[in-house]
Amino acid sequence: MDLLIKNAVINNLTTDVLISDGRIIKIAQNINVPSKTLIDAAGKYIVPSLKNGHTHSGMTLLRGYADDMKLQPWLEEKIWPAEAKLTPDAIYWGTRAAALEMIKSGTTFCNDMYFNFEMSQKAYIDSGIKSASGPALFDFFDPVKAKDMKINCNSAIENTDISQNNSLSLAAHSIYTLSRESLEWIADLATSKKIPVHIHLSETEKEVAECITRYGIRPAELLRETGLLDINLIAAHTIWLDDYEIDLLAEHNVTVVHNPVSNMKIATGGVFPYSKFKERGIRMMLGTDGCSSNNSLDMFEDMKVAALLQKFHTNDPEIMKAEEIFNTAAGTDTSIFPQLSSQIKEGAHADCLLLNQNTPELVPSHHLISNLVYSANGSCVDTVICNGKILMEHRRVKDEEEIIERIRSISEELYG
Amino acid sequence: MDLLIKNAVINNLTTDVLISDGRIIKIAQNINVPSKTLIDAAGKYIVPSLKNGHTHSGMTLLRGYADDMKLQPWLEEKIWPAEAKLTPDAIYWGTRAAALEMIKSGTTFCNDMYFNFEMSQKAYIDSGIKSASGPALFDFFDPVKAKDMKINCNSAIENTDISQNNSLSLAAHSIYTLSRESLEWIADLATSKKIPVHIHLSETEKEVAECITRYGIRPAELLRETGLLDINLIAAHTIWLDDYEIDLLAEHNVTVVHNPVSNMKIATGGVFPYSKFKERGIRMMLGTDGCSSNNSLDMFEDMKVAALLQKFHTNDPEIMKAEEIFNTAAGTDTSIFPQLSSQIKEGAHADCLLLNQNTPELVPSHHLISNLVYSANGSCVDTVICNGKILMEHRRVKDEEEIIERIRSISEELYG
Numbered sequence: 001m002d003l004l005i006k007n008a009v010i011n012n013l014t015t016d017v018l019i020s021d022g023r024i025i026k027i028a029q030n031i032n033v034p035s036k037t038l039i040d041a042a043g044k045y046i047v048p049s050l051k052n053g054h055t056h057s058g059m060t061l062l063r064g065y066a067d068d069m070k071l072q073p074w075l076e077e078k079i080w081p082a083e084a085k086l087t088p089d090a091i092y093w094g095t096r097a098a099a100l101e102m103i104k105s106g107t108t109f110c111n112d113m114y115f116n117f118e119m120s121q122k123a124y125i126d127s128g129i130k131s132a133s134g135p136a137l138f139d140f141f142d143p144v145k146a147k148d149m150k151i152n153c154n155s156a157i158e159n160t161d162i163s164q165n166n167s168l169s170l171a172a173h174s175i176y177t178l179s180r181e182s183l184e185w186i187a188d189l190a191t192s193k194k195i196p197v198h199i200h201l202s203e204t205e206k207e208v209a210e211c212i213t214r215y216g217i218r219p220a221e222l223l224r225e226t227g228l229l230d231i232n233l234i235a236a237h238t239i240w241l242d243d244y245e246i247d248l249l250a251e252h253n254v255t256v257v258h259n260p261v262s263n264m265k266i267a268t269g270g271v272f273p274y275s276k277f278k279e280r281g282i283r284m285m286l287g288t289d290g291c292s293s294n295n296s297l298d299m300f301e302d303m304k305v306a307a308l309l310q311k312f313h314t315n316d317p318e319i320m321k322a323e324e325i326f327n328t329a330a331g332t333d334t335s336i337f338p339q340l341s342s343q344i345k346e347g348a349h350a351d352c353l354l355l356n357q358n359t360p361e362l363v364p365s366h367h368l369i370s371n372l373v374y375s376a377n378g379s380c381v382d383t384v385i386c387n388g389k390i391l392m393e394h395r396r397v398k399d400e401e402e403i404i405e406r407i408r409s410i411s412e413e414l415y416g
Numbered sequence: 417m418d419l420l421i422k423n424a425v426i427n428n429l430t431t432d433v434l435i436s437d438g439r440i441i442k443i444a445q446n447i448n449v450p451s452k453t454l455i456d457a458a459g460k461y462i463v464p465s466l467k468n469g470h471t472h473s474g475m476t477l478l479r480g481y482a483d484d485m486k487l488q489p490w491l492e493e494k495i496w497p498a499e500a501k502l503t504p505d506a507i508y509w510g511t512r513a514a515a516l517e518m519i520k521s522g523t524t525f526c527n528d529m530y531f532n533f534e535m536s537q538k539a540y541i542d543s544g545i546k547s548a549s550g551p552a553l554f555d556f557f558d559p560v561k562a563k564d565m566k567i568n569c570n571s572a573i574e575n576t577d578i579s580q581n582n583s584l585s586l587a588a589h590s591i592y593t594l595s596r597e598s599l600e601w602i603a604d605l606a607t608s609k610k611i612p613v614h615i616h617l618s619e620t621e622k623e624v625a626e627c628i629t630r631y632g633i634r635p636a637e638l639l640r641e642t643g644l645l646d647i648n649l650i651a652a653h654t655i656w657l658d659d660y661e662i663d664l665l666a667e668h669n670v671t672v673v674h675n676p677v678s679n680m681k682i683a684t685g686g687v688f689p690y691s692k693f694k695e696r697g698i699r700m701m702l703g704t705d706g707c708s709s710n711n712s713l714d715m716f717e718d719m720k721v722a723a724l725l726q727k728f729h730t731n732d733p734e735i736m737k738a739e740e741i742f743n744t745a746a747g748t749d750t751s752i753f754p755q756l757s758s759q760i761k762e763g764a765h766a767d768c769l770l771l772n773q774n775t776p777e778l779v780p781s782h783h784l785i786s787n788l789v790y791s792a793n794g795s796c797v798d799t800v801i802c803n804g805k806i807l808m809e810h811r812r813v814k815d816e817e818e819i820i821e822r823i824r825s826i827s828e829e830l831y832g
Contacts, residue, residue, distance in 0.1 A: 063779075064786035068723075068737040101776045264724035265790070267733040295790040296777060305721065307484075308680035312725070317683040321484040358820045360517045361712060363479075364827035370480035374681070374711040379795030404774045411780035 001025075001035040002388050008041035008354065010344055017046060019350040022165075022387040027346055037390065044354040044382060045368060048342055050299040051331035052110035053257035053285025054198070054236035056292075057098035057120055058091040059083075061411055063291040071204075071266060079292055083115075085414045091116045093406040095123035098297055100403050103129060104395065105298040105378020108351045108386035109331070109340055111234060111257070111287070113171035113198055118156065124166050128391045130339050130351070132169040134195065137186060138177035146182050157193065165339045165387055168193075169234065174200040175219050176207050180226060187227030196232035196336055199223075201256075202245075203237035204268045220245035229254060232336050236287060238277075239263065239270040246273065250280035255336050258328075260306040261296070262289030271313045272306075274320055283333035286325065298378040303329050307373060322373040339387075354383035417441075417451040418804050424457035424770065426760055433462060435766040438581075438803040443762055453806065460770040460798060461784060464758055466715040467747035468526035469673035469701025470614070470652035472708075473514035473536055474507040475499075477827055479707040487620075487682060495708055499531075501830045508535040509822040514713055515543035516819050520811065521714040521794020524767045524802035525747070525756055527650060527673070527703070529587035529614055534572065540582050542815075544807045546755050546767070548585040550611065553602060554593035562598050573609065581755045581803055584609075585650065590616040591635050592623050596642060603643030612648035612752055615639075617672075618661075619653035620684045636661035645670065648752050652703060654693075655679065655686040662689065666696035671752050674744075676722040677712070678705030687729045688722075690736055699749035702741065714794040719745050723789060738789040755803075770799035 003019040010017075016031035017024055066078035086094070091114065102110060112120055112133040124131035135156040139146035153170070162168045172178060172186050190197045202208055202219050211219045220241060223229050229252035238256040241249070249256065258272045277284055286306060288297045303325045310320040331342040341348035355362060359382075361375045362368070372380075384392040391397060419435040426433075432447035433440060482494035502510070507530065518526060528536055528549040540547035551572040555562035569586070578584045588594060588602050606613045618624055618635050627635045636657060639645050645668035654672040657665070665672065674688040693700055702722060704713045719741045726736040747758040757764035771778060775798075777791045778784070788796075800808040807813060 061780060062782075063791055064781070064783040067783070067786045067790060068734055070733055074733070097776065097779065104776060261720075261724060264728040265733065267727040267731050269728075269731045291791075295786070296793075298777075298793065301717070301720075301793070304677075304717075305724065308677060308721065309728070311683040312680040312685075315683050315685050317486055317490070317681065318484055358817070358824075360513065360520060360816070360820065361714075363513065363820050363823050364477060364831075365480070365824075366478075366827070366831065367480040367483070370483045370711070374483060375479055375707075377712075377714065377717070377793040377795060379793060400776070401774070404776065404779050407779050408774075408781070411782070415780075415782065 001033050003037045003039070003385070003390070004031060004033065004035035005039045005041050005046065008044055008046035009357065010046050017344070019388045022350055024344065024346055024348050024350050027344070039383065041354050043357050045357060046344055047353050047355065047372065048330040048344055049108040049351040049353050049384065049386065050106050050329045051285065051334055051340055052102060052107050052287055052297070052299055053234065054259055054287030054289060055098065055110050055112055055297065056114045056290030057095040057110065057112050058086060058114040058116070059094065059290035059292045060098040060101070061086065061090055061094040061407065063295045065292060065415065067295070082415065086115070088116045088119045090410050090414060092119040092123050093403065093410055095120040096127060096403045097407045098291065099124055099127035099129050100397055100400060101297045103127065103384050103391045103397050105300060106353045106381040106384060107297070107299050108384060108391070109337070111169055111198055113173070117171065118160060121160065121166060128389055129386055130165045132167045132196065132198070132337055134168045134170045136171045136173065137182070138173040139179055139182050140177055141179045146179060149182065150185060153189070167337065167339060169196045169198040172197050172199045174207070175211055175222055180215070183226035183228060187231060190231040191227070196234055197228060198234045199228070199236070201235035201238050202240040205240050205270065208240045218242065218245055220248045224248055234336065237263065239268060239272055241273060243276070246276050246280060250282050253283065255283040255285060255333065257285045257287045258306055259287045259289040260309045261302055262293040264305070264309065266293055271309060274310050283336070284328050285331065285334060286329040299329050300372070300377045303373045322370045326369050326373055350385055350388040352385050353381050355380055356382050417449050419453045419455070419801070419806070420447060420449065420451035421455045421457050421462065424460055424462035425773065426462050433760070435804040438766055440760065440762055440764050440766050443760070455799065457770050459773050461773060462760055463769050463771065463788065464746040464760055465524040465767040465769050465800065465802065466522050466745045467701065467756055468518060468523050468703055468713070468715055469650065470675055470703030470705060471514065471526050471528055471713065472530045472706030473511040473526065473528050474502060474530040474532070475510065475706035475708045476514040476517070477502065477506055477510040477823065479711045481708060481831065483711070498831065502531070504532045504535045506826050506830060507532045508539050509819065509826055511536040511539035512543060512819045513823045514707065515540060515545050516813055516816060517713045519543065519545060519800050519807045519813050521716060522769045522797040522800060523713070523715050524800060525753070527585055527614055529589070533587065534576060537576065537582060544805055545802055546581045548583045548612065548614070548753055550584045550586045552587045552589065553598070554589040555595055555598050556593055557595045562595060565598065566601060569605070583753065583755060585612045585614040588613050588615045590623070591638055592626055596631070599642035599644060603647060606647040607643070612650055613644060614650045615644070615652070617651035617654050618656040621656050621686065624656045634658065634661055636664045640664055640668070650752065653679065655684060655688055657689065659692070662692050662696060666698050669699065671699040671701060671749065673701045673703045674722055675703045675705040676725045677718055678709040680721070680725065682709055687725060690726050699752070700744050701747065701749060702745040715745050716788070716793045719789045738786045742785050742789055766801055766804040768801050769797050771796055772798050
């Protein structure tokens, strides 16, 4: 047996949790079997880890580089020129820093979209967290770029050894950076290779208007026509959708990802239509988005802001209760990623957190999940286990000093 | 000399900071004088501490007791019955827990409003943080209650030794829980004793409508007519104000306190009219509100949510820039409380924080204040100094274990 956790608190009961080959194989009192590693979790809650449905990890190098700006000058004058300087090595270390921050705040998976995904991929594997990522796909409606994109994409898929824990998702940027023909090509590739596709969808009202101007239809209809609704699609943001589009997403089992902090900070207007998604049983995840538009990767914060935003926007304090957003963040609806589980139960993937009951933010303990959503932040996590392996114990993560040192020196070199 | 901080980083320069009698008396390189205590702050930023403009610390015992409910059933079925059980001892320890959480998240002052303020007062003094608090004043329009309130208030003021660091502010609950006659009495008392008054103002649309029904005028006009605008008034929430009322607050130098998380969570509708306050030069503070409506006392979180809410509500990412909300939270506009300073400078009160430069949330360091507002949370604070005394060093606070233990046992006893 790989790991035995003794005396953890789950649903107010003290229990032992036995882990082997990345799975929870037994939950019971007084488990006494030999194990390679033993954790005494007396006085600690055990809860499922959080899963980040949408981020751009390499952008961690741009945290705080430009804030409080309007979208176009922010992108054109700041973010794009800064991104142009990012080397593969910078993206590797930026992703290591993102993974470090996620581990330290209780997140063990992210669905990533960025350039040089091979470097991010390697960073996730070296960090020990699970991930989905893949080649970044955009052509800016230029047939030459589209041709290069396809060649690079095929080559990347063939040359990448993607284990199940660090799986592939094709990072199709958006309908406003990909031609219709490329969207169709991506849908075909995803179908033949059985790879999910990760896309930005209807984050701003402007992109909807442009889609209608260009194609005479709304974005979700374009996704249907290009075949992208017939595959496993993960759509990030999904704010500016009409009811017909929401029905389309429901019919086609699209997974939508809410990024509340990023949406508010960039001031895209509109709000993720949570109730409509919930009514239709649409699969939802929670995401941080990247460090230049959040600027934190702490999913505890995104849980709280998600609940606050829904309550504020609808004038209804009963909407998006603590359990709902916690379950979303833990990955209830992540069946699209078979490497994930959302619960602490026998047979589940062993991705879990230990939190000390005596953490001030968790006291008193009238309601653990309420404390996790409304009071805690990522620093309340004591121990992180991913795939049955301990990535953080008593808040110590391996390589932390080296990662921070690298980020500081790369940042100085590129932008100093 | 009491305290010498060596090698701290301020505005990208390494410097020493010398503290005596609660004040910063010198900032320079290579200060070498004997001091009772020495801190080597190499690799640490020094920044001003945060000041919490509105809270109800005793409610920390009700953290997570009831969430995700509509206002009236939440108050009537949950909060008020639970509050009725609070003993003076419970309020003392609840306030110690609140102070502990504030210290651990870099806050060294709060303006409090709660029952049994003598117990809260004692708790703040024992914790070492600065505070303003005073008798909780409400009469529910009952002349008998009003008479008792006055007797108790006079007695409380006379019998309380309030040092400047833990000063008095009369906790006049609101215009909907105090008769006009009592509001006038409070204004007279505040004038004669030179004590500030702390009041809830226009948090909900309903209370404005009720004021108009009862008095034929809007809340700020009632405050003017009862004399409450002629004293040092700290008004919490201040959402549902018309332009004339905002002009009144400006003319009378009222200090307004924004509580963004609480407002969103309770779903009061409306948004703190930040730009209008700013245009008129109105003094602003940031507050957490109490633990039953937030449920955290981490002012770092409130800084971020304040900025997000303004950007979202106005569709303008340029509104409330990081520096603006940081300065508000650090207390730029707290001249109403002479025990506070908002900057690290010679002559200022020695209320400051040290943060490790290698904290993941603060790396890279393109822009420190942006990192503090958008990326950090309270756990990034390493050391807290209040009134020249070290309240936390390397995240250790005195009495933490005892406070947590007491809160757990009191909570079990009252609500178990």
